[in-house]
Amino acid sequence: MNTLFEKFSLTFERQRSDLEISGSPERCIDRLVVEDADGTLWLVEKLKEAQADWRNTVGTLLSQLHEKNVPYIHTPAQTADGNTIVIHENNPYQITPFIIGTDLPRPEYCADKERGQRIGDFINALQSAGKQISTPERSTPPLPEYVAETVKTIKLHRPDITQKLSPILPLLDSFFSEHDSIPLALAHGDCHPLNIIWHNNEVAGVIDWEFTGEKIVLYDAANCIGCVGIEHPNWLINGLVPELIATLYTKNKLFAANIHHLIPTVIALRFAWLSEWLRKQDTEMQNMELDYMRLLATSRQEIESFWKQRYTMQ
Template sequence: MDGSPERSLERVAVEDEQGGLFLLEALKPETVDRKVSIAAALEALSLAGVKSLAPYLPHEPGRHILSLKDGHYQLSPYIEGSPLPRPEYLDQAWRGRAMAGFLVKLRRAWNKAGLTPEASDDFSLQDFVPDLVRKISARDPQLLKRISPALSLAEDFLPVLKDLPLGFCHGDFHPVNVIWGEESIRAVIDWEFCGMRPEMYDVALMIGCAGIEHPPAVSWNYVGAFLIELWKSGIYQKQSWENLFPLMLLIRFAWLSEWLRKQEEAMISLEIDYLNFLAKHAEDISSLFDSVQQSL
């Protein structure tokens, strides 16, 4: 099944009497309130016109979580997809255009639905990065030295966050969280981190995820087509475009935290190398992003 199984206690595909397939999830009790907010946000986005979703099904109007004596459950459509060809997708422009198209629809639906910060997980990079640095400094000073080139640049970038325009974002927007059709997006899944962010948060995260798979891919067809479509849409403010690279770099610290939490040594080393690669090539990558705007 697509998505992250760790986000629930258990997931199983079920079939109804008419042959319809659904995904039944047993929820961790501590996540129920958050799941209620996510379900409401997805319902509002769906009603506002975003079709590439798998919104949770209500068991009665406005109620998407079924709480029984033995636990809490939610149900969503089971959507079949095509495998993501990796790393071939990194040079497929149509996937970049599809990802951009989804963000355009999300932005316009958010404006129409009037989603509020109540749907947010209250995550803030401006608070998160310094807190992570303090924890690393106390627990593993050597690791702090290993990321010093990127950290120095990140500390310079942090102040720009407070002035960036905000928007409602998926929060974990990358192609593995997409159920792909043969030539389109069938659904975007795993909305656990959705909420109010700097408006280009999803953009920066997606490009960063392409780059960690293969750093030169930030200049390939997938990312290029993605950025061109977004620039043409006009949905983001100039200030956000000007700070796309700083946002991309800062988001990688959240990924480093994830690898540290899971104690995945190989990914920790890879993320450190990638952070320092981004720091070393900051001007080149920023110029690449600027060239997209100048070419249109």
């Protein structure tokens, strides 16, 4: 560990196994928290070889966003030549400031309007900064392509689920016919409230940027809305979600102009979760996800009406 830290011009002091690490452990081979000689805490990640180039690209992006004063950005340590990845003991490593926060109260956080405003302000700042810098291309397939491939696999292996998707697919077909006309903007790519480190109601930092890139302007908001609404459908029209939408609608002209595509975007993004439950053979979560997607499709007008009442009050 001493040698690794020296490559970043830092001095290793001790490992901090007493600190719990947020975010998904599946995004690296191994990770741990370390304290340097100045008392600064770092998250040390041992990466797969295939991750190195992209994670270095993401590290550079975070540095640029920090320079543009985007809030809640914590930049990885850099070597003398500006790289955020070093090879240590034949593996790529990246070290990033470790952010201490407080536990997100679930599901109580869904009722918190202030959190919705904070997330909306972050998305707006990120998209604004993205117009001023060279942003990486999208790191995930376009939604129409991803959903089509997922549906094809479901039809082949799970025809029983295909029938349950019947209320959803016509809506998505209509959405995808217009998808390419929706403006692109820089996105975090996995804007889940659990990928935000909170200090009480304030944002301390945003983590897990592996899926960042240019995506449709609704992407981050839709991802967040989908993750909040799955806690209980009531949270689609109360608390965090309407405040998030109102914050974006009143401050982001591109978002406002395309808001009619928001619910189809939420549904399309839920296919990644459905795929996860199918892979894990989790029947309970498969059924919950399908029920949620159908509710979004069949109750679209009612949900949008609640949202409109909120954002037109601004």
